[in-house]
Amino acid sequence: MEDNDRIKKILIEQGSIGRENGKKISSYGELSINDGVTRPAGTDLDKKTRDYYTELCKKNGFDPFVDVFGNIFVTIEGTDPGIIMMGSHLDSVVHGGMFDGAMGVFSSFEVLLRLKESGYKNRKTIVVAAFTGEEGSAFHQPMLGSNGFTGNIPKEKLWAIKNRDGMDFKSAMQRIEYLGDSEFPGKPEYYLEYHIEQGPVLEEKKKQIGIVTSITGQCVLSVEVHGTQGHSGTTPMEMRNDALVRAADIIAMVDRTAREASAKYKNHSVGTVGELSVDPGRFNVIPGYVSMKIDLRSEHGDSLAYMKKGVISELETKKNGVKIDYTIVTEVEPSIMSPEVMEAIRSSVKSLGFSYMDMPSGAGHDTIPISKISKAGMIFVPSIKGLSHTPLEWTDFEDVERGLEVLEGAVKNLDKI
Numbered sequence: 001m002e003d004n005d006r007i008k009k010i011l012i013e014q015g016s017i018g019r020e021n022g023k024k025i026s027s028y029g030e031l032s033i034n035d036g037v038t039r040p041a042g043t044d045l046d047k048k049t050r051d052y053y054t055e056l057c058k059k060n061g062f063d064p065f066v067d068v069f070g071n072i073f074v075t076i077e078g079t080d081p082g083i084i085m086m087g088s089h090l091d092s093v094v095h096g097g098m099f100d101g102a103m104g105v106f107s108s109f110e111v112l113l114r115l116k117e118s119g120y121k122n123r124k125t126i127v128v129a130a131f132t133g134e135e136g137s138a139f140h141q142p143m144l145g146s147n148g149f150t151g152n153i154p155k156e157k158l159w160a161i162k163n164r165d166g167m168d169f170k171s172a173m174q175r176i177e178y179l180g181d182s183e184f185p186g187k188p189e190y191y192l193e194y195h196i197e198q199g200p201v202l203e204e205k206k207k208q209i210g211i212v213t214s215i216t217g218q219c220v221l222s223v224e225v226h227g228t229q230g231h232s233g234t235t236p237m238e239m240r241n242d243a244l245v246r247a248a249d250i251i252a253m254v255d256r257t258a259r260e261a262s263a264k265y266k267n268h269s270v271g272t273v274g275e276l277s278v279d280p281g282r283f284n285v286i287p288g289y290v291s292m293k294i295d296l297r298s299e300h301g302d303s304l305a306y307m308k309k310g311v312i313s314e315l316e317t318k319k320n321g322v323k324i325d326y327t328i329v330t331e332v333e334p335s336i337m338s339p340e341v342m343e344a345i346r347s348s349v350k351s352l353g354f355s356y357m358d359m360p361s362g363a364g365h366d367t368i369p370i371s372k373i374s375k376a377g378m379i380f381v382p383s384i385k386g387l388s389h390t391p392l393e394w395t396d397f398e399d400v401e402r403g404l405e406v407l408e409g410a411v412k413n414l415d416k417i
């Protein structure tokens with residue numbers, strides 16, 4: 001391990017921006033559940049983080065390019081065609097931690113600095129990107145900047161999206177002085193995102209590095225079950241249309257079909273009903289109405305389709321005179337990582353001698369839209385107790401340094417292709 005003091009110092013400093021008490025925290029033990037990091041896209045605290053980052057870039061001789069979505073790019077030109085991009089996001093959820101997104105941006109910049117300082121002669125152009133509004137904590141659309149950069153969502157449509165205060169995305173970027181006047185010239189051939197795991201698997205399996213195989217796809221269904229409300233004492237069982245009993249069948253089906261899909265496809269497939277409301281919700285009244293949401297996720301399209309089919313066939317089965325309405329509210333296909341990029345990461349990990357495992361990502365990332373236009377891959381490092389999106393989110397600096405060295409090695413491997 002080399003000079004990891006610089007990245008550690010930078011991460012601690014940036015971690016004070018948007019923290020309720022502005023405190024600089026340097027270890028897990030100093031965290032408090034009351035002092036999270038809050039910097040949703042387009043807020044003054046988002047601007048402060050961006051200013052800190054762009055100052056850091058300028059101090060080190062880089063000239064940051066800001067595009068029409070507020071994404072920030074810094075570049076080392078290569079001699080050959082092709083772009084290798086590293087990136088993540090600087091915004092955070094409300095009361096989140098200082099590593100989600102930011103660790104990836106500042107570490108990618110650190111890699112750029114190490115390449116420059118070591119006199120590395122890159123063939124391809126190497127770019128670090130800080131994407132706007134990945135979290136969807138200010139606007140109702142996550143991955144704003146990366147969806148704009150890739151053209152996955154058209155510019156005018158993105159610009160018109162409003163935040164919780166009713167301000168549109170374009171005006172919000174203008175207000176914080178991060179609305180550039182042109183798009184970034186060029187798209188990546190390879191994209192690498194370095195991120196905290198945000199889950200407990202690496203810690204549990206005692207592995208230092210996670211190589212992401214895919215980002216899980218998701219299908220969310222909103223379901224309404226219409227039964228008949230009645231007296232729980234006087235209505236005989238055969239005369240009931242109990243909405244909650246029918247909902248219970250559906251919930252059991254969600255659990256069963258997810259277990260079946262995991263076994264059949266031998267992958268990470270999950271199904272959850274975590275939101276349910278019962279009307280009128282009294283112990284002595286037969287439930288007349290239930291609304292609930294079904295969340296299905298899988299790392300492969302086939303198993304996601306299997307679960308969706310199973311759940312929909314249950315929803316369309318007529319039983320006990322109960323009527324069911326459903327709509328699909330979210331449907332995202334899994335994003336499969338590039339085998340070439342995974343191999344570049346794997347050979348970097350192996351040469352550094354760190355322990356590693358292949359794993360899917362259950363959380364969404366900027367890599368989702370970017371994987372549609374580029375060969376993409378992700379590197380994970382452990383999150384203590386698997387915590388993220390909470391003030392108690394933490395990753396040890398030794399782990400940050402390990403992932404960063406893997407990232408640097410992977411960039412060099414891709415540069416040789």
Ligand SMILES: [Zn+2]
Nearest residue numbers: 100101134195
């Ligand atoms: Zn993130």
